[in-house]
Amino acid sequence: MKQIAARIAWSAGLILAVIVMCFSLIHLAPGDVAIVIAGDSGAGDPEVIAEIREDLGLDDPFLVQLGGYVGDVVQGDLGTSYRFNEPVTDLIVTRLWPTFLLVGTAVSFAIVIGVLVGVFTARRPESPISHGVTVFSLTGYSMPVFWTGLLLIIMFASNVQWFPVSGMRDVRLDGNWLEEWVDIAHHLVLPSITLGVIYLAQYSRLSRASMLEVLQSDYVRTARAKGLTERRVVYKHALRNAVIPVVTVAGLQFGQMLSGALLVETVFNWPGLGRLAADSVFQRDAPVLLGILILSSTLVVIINILTDVVYRLIDPRIRVGAATK
């Protein structure tokens, strides 16, 4: 418990460093925000631009601006969007759960199916099915996310029309909450497969290799010598040990998955954070972009802490290792 508390305290410092770095990077980027904001209404009028600069405090020294921003963030205020003229926090909160839904479904799909496929192929390493799965995994791993997305749309949304082409909801639907959720789940299938398939390929390869090693271990032989069924040997004794590398990699890859979500959300017109981030880059909406960067970094840090917790639950050697440090 002490170790987890220390990790959280250390992570708070890390997030602060991320805020300072992101703010500095955006500040250093070329171009004047005031001109962008004035672009439509002020049409380059120097007085309007000067007024905007003063309102936003853009004339203040860098450190004053940074200090003000950090102070606001600590109080939960991420500023106001230049484009929407709405609090960034509100914008992010609205877009957060569709991204969570997409990434969460993709991660679960990739881990559950990936590990099951890995276990299956490890138990029959020389079977034709195992070789077929290996080829499928490598194909999935080699395909760019946006291309997979487009292929799935052509195959399952355009040709056979099993799933919707894009979006998260059918705007024509007027039903109860259950019908709405079924509709969202229906829209979720193709984007989550698109995002998950590349990770599924990696996790199935990883769990196959790990499982092959664990199945040769002495404690698996002991489990067999006890008279346990092969199913119990594999799913109770071997799997928990074999899944440890998958947890490590899945935790480390969470950041990559968030960036993958950006592409998938664009391809499928999914109303999540990824699309908001892409739009704010093109619109030079610095507060929104900064807010999303900070949130993503915080999520990566939180997921890493959760990975540590899961580690401790799976492998008791890590619990004691940490406690005796």
Next chain:
Amino acid sequence: MEPVLSVRGLTVTFGSFTAVEDVSFDIHAGQTLAVVGESGSGKSVTALSIMRLVELGTRGKIERGEILFRAPDGEMIDLVQQPEGEMRAIRGNQISMIFQEPLTSLNPVYSVGDQVAEAVILHQGLDKEAANERVLEMFRLVRIPEAEKRMVQFPHEMSGGMRQRVMIAMALSCDPKVLIADEPTTALDVTIQAQILGLMRDLREQTGAAVLIITHDMGVVAEVADDVVVMNRANVVERGPVTQIFEAATEPYTRALLASVPRLGSMAGRDEPAPFDLVEYQP
């Protein structure tokens, strides 16, 4: 006296390689048979074949032979012909096994108590509470101090000797008729070796189980065995009572194996050990 386990003409292959060829021996209740030989002679494969574990997780195949086991109803059954389901009911229950490496033979992610209880629940149909009682009793039998506290510990929290005691407790938890010990003391230091051998001898006397011990250590053979089978390159070279093997071995290979054991004073007058001639056994 009828043997409890009788191996007849056992031949085991791994692809084109023959690991065990035409091996035969008997084990009687309450007695210890030691199978000795250098590394690669086929001792462990013989033991794994009796459990039919050689066919699980390895490419081994029992090509020929019989492994006759006296079932609780007194009938002799051939383990080679038993379906896998029947074998699972025998493994860990009527024939159990302890392995060379106590450090890696226990699953690192489950407590030692749970790992022993699993066998008891499986074969004796006890509930969790009764199984834990049985585990506690077994831990005390194998002289694990503070048994109750130790039951909830994980393997990495125990020493090598304690882990091997847990393995012995696991193997004996269902009162097996035959206990196979594959180099049970090789990974342990000398003092712990003596304790574990003493424990095994006491337990054999208490339970009346037949013990098959696999070793390359002639000191262990002298300590625990009643009968000895000497193996070399997949074949049985010689067999007989332990005193006969030690005092009047007939085969040159057996004599060379015995002579290879360093003796106190054998280096007197020399700076380094002298190489001895290798004996090739021709079956």
